[in-house]
Amino acid sequence: MSILIIDDFQEERDLLYSILHSAGFGPLLPVGTAQEGLQLLGVGKRGKQTSGIDLVLMDLEMPEIDGLEACQRI
Numbered sequence: 001m002s003i004l005i006i007d008d009f010q011e012e013r014d015l016l017y018s019i020l021h022s023a024g025f026g027p028l029l030p031v032g033t034a035q036e037g038l039q040l041l042g043v044g045k046r047g048k049q050t051s052g053i054d055l056v057l058m059d060l061e062m063p064e065i066d067g068l069e070a071c072q073r074i
Contacts, residue, residue: 034070
């Protein structure tokens with residue numbers, strides 16, 4: 001199961017990565033901004049989106065684009 005981890009704090013990304021990895025999940029894709037996550041998901045590109053990401057874990061409070069706005073875009 002491919003999991004995208006979006007959080008602006010490195011410590012939080014590392015913690016989630018460690019917990020999920022030790023539980024046997026992967027591949028894990030940690031990124032620091034919602035914009036990076038949206039790019040990985042292919043949001044805003046024309047045509048059918050085929051990112052291969054099964055689950056998104058995203059912080060709500062982030063600079064620039066917050067988690068709620070990112071969810072709306074998805």
